[in-house]
Amino acid sequence: xKIILKDIPDLQKLDIYESNxxxxxLKKALKDMSPDDIINEVKASNLRGRGxxxxxxxxxxxxxxxxxxxxxxLCCNGDESEPGSFKDREIFKKNPHQFIEGTLLSCYAMGxxxxxxxxxxxxxxxxxxxQKAIDDAxxxxxxxxxxxxxxxxxxxxxxxxxxxxxxxxESALMNSIEGKRGYPRVKPPFPATYGLxxxxxxINNIETLANIPEIIKNGHEWFLKIGExxxxxxxxxxxxxxxxxxGVYELETGTPLMTIINDYxxxxxxxxxxxxxxxxxxxMPPLTKEEALTIKMDDASLKAIxxxxxxxxxxxxxxxxxxxxxxxxxxxxxYHESCGQCTPCREGTGWLMRILKRINNGEGRIEDLDLxxxxxxxxxxxxxxxxGDAAAWPVKWTVKxxxxxxxxxxxxxSVSLPVKNKVHxxx
Amino acid sequence: xxxxxxNIILFSNDELKNIEDIKSHYxxxxxxxxxxxxxxxxxxxWISEDSMKCVGDLLDIPxxxxxxxxxxxxxxxxxxxGKVHLQICTNVSCMIKGGRELFxxxxxxxxxxxxxxxxDGMFTIEEMECLGSCESAPMMQVNNKEFYExxxxxxxxxxxxxxxxxxx
Numbered sequence: 001x002k003i004i005l006k007d008i009p010d011l012q013k014l015d016i017y018e019s020n021x022x023x024x025x026l027k028k029a030l031k032d033m034s035p036d037d038i039i040n041e042v043k044a045s046n047l048r049g050r051g052x053x054x055x056x057x058x059x060x061x062x063x064x065x066x067x068x069x070x071x072x073x074l075c076c077n078g079d080e081s082e083p084g085s086f087k088d089r090e091i092f093k094k095n096p097h098q099f100i101e102g103t104l105l106s107c108y109a110m111g112x113x114x115x116x117x118x119x120x121x122x123x124x125x126x127x128x129x130x131q132k133a134i135d136d137a138x139x140x141x142x143x144x145x146x147x148x149x150x151x152x153x154x155x156x157x158x159x160x161x162x163x164x165x166x167x168x169x170e171s172a173l174m175n176s177i178e179g180k181r182g183y184p185r186v187k188p189p190f191p192a193t194y195g196l197x198x199x200x201x202x203i204n205n206i207e208t209l210a211n212i213p214e215i216i217k218n219g220h221e222w223f224l225k226i227g228e229x230x231x232x233x234x235x236x237x238x239x240x241x242x243x244x245x246x247g248v249y250e251l252e253t254g255t256p257l258m259t260i261i262n263d264y265x266x267x268x269x270x271x272x273x274x275x276x277x278x279x280x281x282x283x284m285p286p287l288t289k290e291e292a293l294t295i296k297m298d299d300a301s302l303k304a305i306x307x308x309x310x311x312x313x314x315x316x317x318x319x320x321x322x323x324x325x326x327x328x329x330x331x332x333x334x335y336h337e338s339c340g341q342c343t344p345c346r347e348g349t350g351w352l353m354r355i356l357k358r359i360n361n362g363e364g365r366i367e368d369l370d371l372x373x374x375x376x377x378x379x380x381x382x383x384x385x386x387x388g389d390a391a392a393w394p395v396k397w398t399v400k401x402x403x404x405x406x407x408x409x410x411x412x413x414s415v416s417l418p419v420k421n422k423v424h425x426x427x
Numbered sequence: 428x429x430x431x432x433x434n435i436i437l438f439s440n441d442e443l444k445n446i447e448d449i450k451s452h453y454x455x456x457x458x459x460x461x462x463x464x465x466x467x468x469x470x471x472x473w474i475s476e477d478s479m480k481c482v483g484d485l486l487d488i489p490x491x492x493x494x495x496x497x498x499x500x501x502x503x504x505x506x507x508x509g510k511v512h513l514q515i516c517t518n519v520s521c522m523i524k525g526g527r528e529l530f531x532x533x534x535x536x537x538x539x540x541x542x543x544x545x546x547d548g549m550f551t552i553e554e555m556e557c558l559g560s561c562e563s564a565p566m567m568q569v570n571n572k573e574f575y576e577x578x579x580x581x582x583x584x585x586x587x588x589x590x591x592x593x594x595x
Contacts, residue, residue, distance in 0.1 A: 162500035179460035240561035
C-alpha cells in the first residue's frame with residue numbers, strides 16, 4: 001500500500017502526475033466540496049501529524065477561525081532536522097506534486113491565501129526540486145490567482161532555513177519566517193489565534209500534507225482501514241544504522257519493527273544482534289532488544305512502552321555499539337541546538353552532555369546516573385518548547401533501560417567491547 | 428541609517444529586482460532577511476559587518492537585529508572561510524557508521540581541527556549535526572550545496588583531490 005511514494009517512474013514530472021490522476025482531486029474538490037467538507041473528511045480520517053507530535057490534523061485545522069478579517073497562513077514544515085529523519089526529502093524528490101496538491105486542498109479548506117514551505121537550509125538540492133515543481137504548477141494554473149477558473153486563489157513560496165533544528169518547532173519556524181532568530185514563543189496564544197505576524201496560522205508537516213489528496217479522493221473510511229485505526233495510514237519509515245539496506249520505506253502503521261528490519265532492510269549487517277533501536281528520531285526514548293523483537297510501529301504501541309513514533313526515523317544499533325557514547329553525541333546535539341531562551345534547557349542540556357562526557361572519559365561516578373535522571377526530570381515540562389523534553393527523554397530512558405552499560409563504564413577504567421572500536425571503523 | 432560608511436554595493440540590478448520580488452512574497456519586508464542573507468552568503472561566501480549594514484539599509488532593519496540573525500543560524504558565516512567548506516556529519520546515524528572516523532581522517536589529512544581553515548585558504552572542515560542523509564552514512568555536504576554520500580577513505584581522498592583542483 002503506497003499513498004505517497006508510489007511505484008510510478010517520473011511521478012515528480014507534472015505531466016506524469018497529471019496522467020496518473022494528479023490534480024483531479026483538487027479540480028473535483030473545488031467544484032463539488034465546500035471547505036468544511038474537506039476539514040470534516042480529514043477529521044473523520046483520523047490522520048495524525050507526521051512531524052513528530054502525532055497530533056490529529058483535522059482537529060488542528062478546526063482551531064483556525066472560520067470568519068476573520070485577518071489573513072490566514074499555512075506553514076508547511078520541511079525543516080526535517082531530527083537526527084535519523086530523512087523522509088520528507090523523498091517526497092520533494094519523488095512526488096512533490098502530491099505534496100503541492102495537498103497544500104492547495106488544505107489552503108482551500110481553511111481559507112488560506114499564502115502557504116510558506118519552510119525547508120531546512122541544508123536541503124539545497126531538494127529546495128530546487130520543489131521550486132521547479134511549484135513553478136510548473138503555477139504555469140499550469142494550479143497555484144496562483146483564480147485556480148482552475150474558481151474564486152480560490154493561493155500562493156506557495158519556499159522559505160529556506162539556515163541551519164537551526166529549533167526552527168522545526170512551529171513557533172520558532174514562524175519567527176524564522178518573520179526574519180528573526182528562531183526562538184520558540186510562549187504558548188498560549190497558539191498559532192491558530194496568533195501566528196505569523198499575529199495572524200491565524202496552521203503548521204503541518206510535509207508528509208502530513210502529502211496524504212491529503214488521497215484522503216479526499218478515496219474518503220476517510222478508506223484511510224481508516226489502512227494500518228492501525230487509532231493511527232491510520234502509512235508512514236515513511238526512514239531506517240538507518242547497522243542494517244544492510246538503509247532507506248525510506250513506506251509501510252502501514254503497525255508494521256512490526258522486525259518485519260521492517262528483516263523483510264525490507266535486509267536484516268542486520270553481518271548477522272549481528274540488535275542492541276538498541278531508536279524508533280522515531282533521536283528525541284524518542286530507545287527500545288531494548290527485547291522490546292524491538294516484538295514491537296509494532298504505531299504511536300499507541302510505542303507509547304505503551306514509554307516511547308513514541310516521532311518522525312519514524314528508525315536508528316538500528318548492533319551489539320558492538322557503545323550506548324554511552326551514542327547518548328553523549330545525542331546530548332551534544334541538543335546542547336548545540338538549544339536556542340538558549342530558557343534556563344532548564346540552556347543549562348540543563350550542557351550539564352547532561354558534560355556528565356556523559358565525563359563518564360565516557362572514565363571519570364564517571366555511580367551518583368552520576370541518578371544525577372542524569374534528576375537533571376532530565378527537571379528539564380522535562382519546564383521549558384518554553386519541546387526541545388527541552390526532547391533532550392531529557394533519551395537520557396532518562398537510556399539510563400533506565402541500559403543502566404548496566406553505564407555501570408560498566410563507571411566501575412571499570414575502560415570497557416572492553418567484543419570487537420573494540422569496530423563500530424567506529426571506516427570502510 | 429546603518430552608517431554604511433564604505434558605501435559598498437552588494438547587489439547587481441538583477442539581484443535587486445529579485446530581492447523586490449522576494450519581498451512581495453511577504454506582508455512584512457523583514458521576512459526577506461533570510462532570503463537576502465542567503466544571496467549575500469552564496470555570492471561572497473560570508474556576510475561581513477558592512478554587508479549586514481547594507482542589507483539593513485535595503486530592508487530597513489537595524490544592524491543589531493541582522494547581527495543577531497547571522498550569529499543564530501549556523502549556515503551563515505560571519506567570518507570568511509576556505510574556498511571549500513567540508514561539512515561532515517558526526518550525529519548518531521553517521522557516528523555509528525564511522526562518521527567520527529571520517530572527520531578525524533580528514534582533520535589529520537588536512538592538518539586542521541574543527542572549524543579551522545587550511546593555511547592555503549582552500550579547505551575549512553566542520554563537524555555537523557544531522558544533515559538528513561542517514562541512509563547513506565557516513566557523508567558530508569560541501570559549501571552548503573552538494574551531498575557526498577557513502578564515503579570511504581578512498582572516496583574522500585579522490586574527492587579532496589577533485590575539489591582542490593576545481594578551486595585552485
